[in-house]
Amino acid sequence: MINRVVLVGRLTRDVDLRYTSSGAAVGTFSIAVNRQFTNANGDREADFINCVIWRKSAENFANFTKKGSLVGVDGRLQTRNYENQQGQRVYVTEVVVDNFSLLESRTTTEQRQGDGASQNFNNNQSNGSQQSGFTSPQQSGNPSAANNTQADPFANNGQAIDISDDDLPF
Template sequence: MINRTVIVGRLVADPELRYTPNGIASCKFRVAVNRPFKNEGEQQADFISCVAWRKQAENLANFMKKGNLIGLEGRIQTGSYEGQDGKKIYTTDVVADSIQFLEPRNSTGSTQNTPNYQSSTNTGGMYQGSSQGQYGGNTQPNYSRVDEDPFANSKGPIEVSEDDLPFD
């Protein structure tokens, strides 16, 4: 079974940072994502509710605001609670495991050609193992982008003989 989602969109409003009674940071936010089709020349969008935990939540609230372009990877989580009128209310959220800030901090919803490859990895979540508790740590590798040219120091073209090729 697989429960993974990848979203790239703009923040609908400033992220809402809160803390649990145990002092764990939680950030609720919504992301607007354009649909791949247009309805009578009008672009439609989905507004997806998301949540981030711990340091990732704090980073999102401190560095991003309404209109900023972000990318996130996570899982869909459903739940329910009883509303004030006694009716059961169902929820669907994307729990972010990793968030990428895709614009510079000083940009507000404008399209920039220079992405800001900041990222953070979630160390919380509900399915992380019983020894860690409900919001225990699941450390994932954080990969950095390297723009080094492996052929920068070579002197001239690389020669390849017909015998080195894997096909006929």
């Protein structure tokens, strides 16, 4: 049987990091994941997925992410239930995170926090080329990276390339 979940989205709030009585770290957070389609008004909706992460991974995740950080998580879906103080049965479905990836740099996250997370988040949603958080060398403002093009090593200035059968490995 297979129970794998892979999500890419933005944190809706800072990670809530707590410790169990035995000293194990546990972090809870939710991720906003855009849907692939738009609604009748042409707006793209999002799903808000609850996640939990344990031990050292929880501490690292909490230290390196903030509200609005673009992250990828890999884990398994888990359901559980409990009885609340009013005696009602509460059902919870969440992703138990095994691995995570930070999909944007820390400076990008901090810059977005300074510029206003909601404004930049909405701009990223409308501009599909910037949604991943990666920029091309021309966009990064690094001219040496943009000029780092090399000649095609397989080009022979329009001439046929002469290779004998002895040169081939098969």
